Amino acid sequence: MxxxxxxxxxxxxxxxxxxxxxxxxxxMVAVISILISLIFWRAGSEPRSEGWIMGSQSNPGIIYxxxxxxxxxxxxxxxxxxPFALTLxxxxxxxxxxxLLWNATMAVYLAAVFAVLLALELLTDHWFVGFYxxxxxxxxxxxxxxxxxxVTLGVxxxxxxxxxFGASWVRFGARGPQFIAIGVVLAIALVLIIxxxxxxxxxxxxxxxxxxxxxxxxxxxxxAGTWLLLRPASVR
Numbered sequence: 001m002x003x004x005x006x007x008x009x010x011x012x013x014x015x016x017x018x019x020x021x022x023x024x025x026x027x028m029v030a031v032i033s034i035l036i037s038l039i040f041w042r043a044g045s046e047p048r049s050e051g052w053i054m055g056s057q058s059n060p061g062i063i064y065x066x067x068x069x070x071x072x073x074x075x076x077x078x079x080x081x082x083p084f085a086l087t088l089x090x091x092x093x094x095x096x097x098x099x100l101l102w103n104a105t106m107a108v109y110l111a112a113v114f115a116v117l118l119a120l121e122l123l124t125d126h127w128f129v130g131f132y133x134x135x136x137x138x139x140x141x142x143x144x145x146x147x148x149x150x151v152t153l154g155v156x157x158x159x160x161x162x163x164x165f166g167a168s169w170v171r172f173g174a175r176g177p178q179f180i181a182i183g184v185v186l187a188i189a190l191v192l193i194i195x196x197x198x199x200x201x202x203x204x205x206x207x208x209x210x211x212x213x214x215x216x217x218x219x220x221x222x223x224a225g226t227w228l229l230l231r232p233a234s235v236r
Contacts, residue, residue, distance in 0.1 A: 003090040007098025008105065010085055011077055018073070022066060022110055026117075029065035030133050037131050047130035056132035063138055066110075067158055074162020077102065078226065079169050082233075096227040099163060107155035111148045114139065118147055146208075153215040160222035167229035176229070 012018065037047075037056065045052050077099055085095045118134040122142060126132055140146025168176030195202065 003094035004098040004101060006088060007081075007085050007090050007095050008102045010081055010088070011099065011102040012105075017076075018106060019109065021069065023113065025065055025069055026062065026113070029062050033059065033061055033133050034127075034131050052130065053132065056130075057136045057141060059132070059136060060138040062133060062136070063154065067154075070155055070158035071162040071165075073106075074103070074159035075166040075169070076162075077159070078163045078166030078230075082167075082170055082230065092230045092233075093227060096223065096230060099226070100160065100223050103156050103159040103163070106159060107152045110155050111151040114147060114151045115144055118142065118144065149212065153212060153219075157215045157218050157222075160219050160226070164222040164225040164229065167226040167233070171229045171233040 036059075040052075040055075041047060045055075081099075082095060085098070086092075090098065114134060118139070121127060121132075121134050126135065134147075135142045139150055165177045165180055168180050170176075172179070
């Protein structure tokens with residue numbers, strides 16, 4: 001257990017990258033969203049109108065803005081930290097478990113940040129003007145419980161996916177991420193080929209919890225894949 005905790009502490013040494021950069025990105029995306037809203041306002045759209053609210057709440061830019069960075073962070077958390085963790089005495093299993101615990105810590109941290117920002121947005125009646133940045137459909141449309149679940153699972157999924165790509169690089173070099181990417185694309189294509197005839201029926205009966213289950217499956221597979229790839233990996 002001490003090796004797991006030590007791995008978490010090792011990850012947390014990069015405080016700026018872990019805790020501040022996501023805030024910078026969130027802030028920049030928020031500013032860009034406000035600028036886009038101002039453009040539509042100047043073009044004739046009316047803040048707080050039905051069309052304005054519908055369009056603003058359908059904008060998932062705040063999610064896309066963070067997703068790429070979180071996957072990168074997941075890659076770096078494994079590829080750059082793994083050799084140091086082994087040098088400090090962590091086993092490969094303890095490193096994988098510690099990295100997963102760090103991923104969960106980051107997920108809860110960002111979920112709490114988003115919850116605070118949503119509270120401020122609602123408290124100020126959408127920043128005093130009618131700008132919808134965190135009160136969007138993709139984050140639960142103002143529901144704090146759904147927002148916390150969405151952000152926690154989303155961040156954890158992105159970090160663990162990045163981690164398995166990082167582990168594949170440690171194990172196989174540049175070919176590793178390429179093989180995983182090809183495998184993922186083929187798997188998605190196969191699923192689409194199988195399910196596309198039933199697409200209309202699936203969409204009609206779709207439930208939000210399906211995404212939570214899918215995220216859980218991805219997290220488990222990615223974490224297991226990270227460990228399996230690191231077990232025989234040599235330290236470079």
